Amino acid sequence: MVGFGDAEFLVKEAPRREVVALIVANHYSHRAVNNAYIHLGVYHRGALVGALQLGYAMNPASARNIVAGTCNRGYLELNRMWLSDAVPRNGESMAIAYAVKYIRAAHPAVDWIQSFADERCGLWGVVYQACNFVYCGFHRSTFYELDGVWYHKILATSVTRQGGRGAHLRENLHRASRHVFRQFRYVLFLKRSARRRLLLPIHPYPKPDRDGNGALVGTSLMGIAA
Structure with a gap:
């Protein structure tokens, strides 16, 4: 199976059943995604410690409204990602970086990748910011x-x-x-031509702040309400 990394930390193709079982058991949604057709395992010193699923968006045709001229196989949505606490520091960023290398090699028709950070779970997309995704606003x-x-x-x-x-x-x-809840949209371009075709404005990254009780509150949140 195709993989990227080394013996210490490796991302490679994994059997769908193993990825689905790991996601269902550990991801906050406890559900895999039927639209996913790429299933990647994250291995630390040979042990399976995480998984990523990528595939179509919930509405596959919506991709052409994000990047002009996109066909169904011209983009991917990172539908699910879960990593164990056993992964090294910056493991999420490393997993995404190696997953991108895999996609470039195994799916060269893919021009861009999108993912969402979910306010419902207190997620603001910090890992996507670290991986140089651009922030294209939010929808509700x-x-x-x-x-x-x-x-x-x-x-x-x-x-x-x-x-x-x-x-x-x-x-x-x-x-x-x-x-x-707000869902914050992040996009990563695998080809420069895709960025030139982007139909959405790029905003500064959303930055959470904390109130006097330590709770997260949104600041610098630009986007669209849908």
Whole structure:
């Protein structure tokens, strides 16, 4: 399997079942992504200590509204990433850097990668900032919380999604609590031509601050409300 790094820290292709099991067990969402078609394992001294899933966005056609002329195989979304505390310092940045090397080698048609930092989990995208992603603003997404489980609004509104999770949410929507959170969009260009075709403005990185009680509050948050 193709991989990048060394014996100490390595990112390489991994069996989908292993990556999915690791994500479901450890990622805050406890769910893998059906849209992902690239499954990478992160290995520290030979032990599997993390995973990344990359693939299509939830709405694959939306990519052309971000970078003009993008086809479905011309971009990737980093859908899931989880790393154990056992990884070395800066392990997340290293994992992304090696994943990018893998993508350049194995998927040369990919022009750019996007990912989101989720306000719901107190994430502001610091690792993406360290990896030289550009910040293209935020949009607001609605989530429902039901019996301690989080659901994206699409499961409550799309009648075509007949899976068990969606059906359960729709049947119990009257008990669910509705929340709106910002999702901060980050984009990394693998080719200069893609940056020239970017349709969104680039903003300064969002920087969290702390109030008197130590809680994170947003400062320098520029973006779009959708």
